[in-house]
Amino acid sequence: MVEPELATMQRWMQGAILGRAAPLDVDAVVVGAAQDQGGLTAAQRLGLYARGYRARLMECLTAEFPCLLALAGEQVFQLFAAGYIAARPSTDPSLYGLGAGFADYLEATRPAGDDGPAALSALPAELARLDRARAEVQRAAGVERLGGPVLAADLLLTPGARLRRPDSVRLLTLGFDPGPLLAAVDRGGPIDPPPPCPTPVAVARSRWRVAVHALPVWRYAWLEALGEEGADVHVAAARAAQASGRETGAVIADLALWLPTAAGLGLVTI
Structure with missing residues (x-):
């Protein structure tokens, strides 16, 4: 048998460990021992590696999506995760990239005809999006080492003054208030589905701690406009x-009071 090229073998290996059809001859690719010699056959060795690989991916998703896990429970979460791993095999060399598309997968696989924003089936994708945002903010370049000046309210009196959102901020519009849910997750154990309540939030890091801040519409829109x-x-x-349907002057006046707080929360910087 002609030995397959490396790229062909890698594609076969990925398909085999994910339970897909493996057209290559396992015994010709994986070294094994005869059963009467007391060792593992090629198929057994491949199966052992496949189970370990999938278990590791499941562990990573479990660690990254605690809110979704708490809502769905371990059994349902594993069904979600197994479906995602099979449908969208990881192509990132880092395990951090594994969960990047989990929320989109859950949204795409919602039951047909149950696609309203307040529907219970919307929660898994929303919780996954919140969990992923927290993970991204934890790794992003934040404001802790910038060493810039403290933002004062009189900055708003400076013509042409510019501010920006740090990379360690993610803006989300959720269909529920995340505050009670996050508190329940921190206490441990399962959680009840939160009642519908459209809530703009910012996930941000300050002093190396990640927090989720519910925002009035005008604050969310201002941060979004900064970019x-x-x-x-x-x-x-x-x-x-x-x-937000407000007067610009009223927004600027409120900004004068909120700007130092926003900077302290890691939401904005120079």
């Missing part, structure tokens, strides 16, 4: 006023 590249604070305030 990671930065924007004029007054232009962003005008966009926030339009999004």
Whole structure:
């Protein structure tokens, strides 16, 4: 038998460990021992590796998605995770990349005809999105080492002043208030489905701690308008006023009070 090329073998190996059809001859690719010699056959060795590989991926997803795990329970969560691993095999050399598409997968596989934002079937994807945002913020470049000046309210009086959202901020619009749910997850044990309550939130890190902040519409819109590249604070305030139905002057006045707090929470920087 002609020995397969490395790329062909790698694709076969990935398919084999994920339980897909393996057209290659296992005994020709994997070294094994005859059963009468007391060792593992090629098929047994491959099966052992496949079970260990999938178990490791499941462990990673379990660690990264604690809110989804608490809501779904271990058995249902494993069904979600197993389906995701099989449908979207990891192509990232880092295990950190494994969960990047989990929320999108859960959204795409929701029951047909049950796609309303307040439907119970929307919760798994939303919780996965929240969990993933927390993981991303934990790893992102934050504000802890920037050493910049403390943002004062009088910055709003400076013409052309610009601010930006740090990379360690993620903005989400959830269909529920995450506060009670996160507190219940921290206590351990299962949680009840939260009642519908559209809530804009910012996931941010400050002093190396990740927190989830529920925001009024105008604050969310202002942070969204700033972007990671930065924007004029007054232009962003005008966009926030339009999004929230408020006067621009009222938004700027409220910003003057909130800006130091926002900087302290790691939501904004120069």
